[in-house]
Amino acid sequence: MAVEKRDPASTPVQAELLHRLLDLARRQKEALQQGRTDLFLDLMAERTRLFETLQAVAGAGRRPFPRRELAGLVEEILRIDGENAVALESLLRDLGIEAGRLARGEAGAIAYLHGAAVGMDHGGPILDGRR
Numbered sequence: 001m002a003v004e005k006r007d008p009a010s011t012p013v014q015a016e017l018l019h020r021l022l023d024l025a026r027r028q029k030e031a032l033q034q035g036r037t038d039l040f041l042d043l044m045a046e047r048t049r050l051f052e053t054l055q056a057v058a059g060a061g062r063r064p065f066p067r068r069e070l071a072g073l074v075e076e077i078l079r080i081d082g083e084n085a086v087a088l089e090s091l092l093r094d095l096g097i098e099a100g101r102l103a104r105g106e107a108g109a110i111a112y113l114h115g116a117a118v119g120m121d122h123g124g125p126i127l128d129g130r131r
Helices: 008-031 037-058 068-118
Strands: none
Touching: 008 037, 008 068, 037 068
16 A cells, blocks of 8 residues: 655645635635625635645645644534535525515516506596696
């Protein structure tokens, strides 16, 4: 069985990248708590670039970090990401409910305006000021 060699200098670089990923996960959590999905998505793009760098540091075909040395950082990132996923699901569910309410409200407003334009009583338009 071949033993995987690691460049000892890569571990501090990987640790720094993981610390930055952890910071971004925390900032994403704050963004969701503030309802700032725009910021959340901007931070996601930054995380994607950072993760690609982390993979490049590790080298093709290998795990992006030494499991034992940096496991605590990875566990914390995954814990916060799990919390963020729950918060994002809740936010999306709330947005779906609100979108439904808005659609129903818009339909009601359109129906009201249509009724006002054609007249709901038999004497002519409701908004006609000649009455």
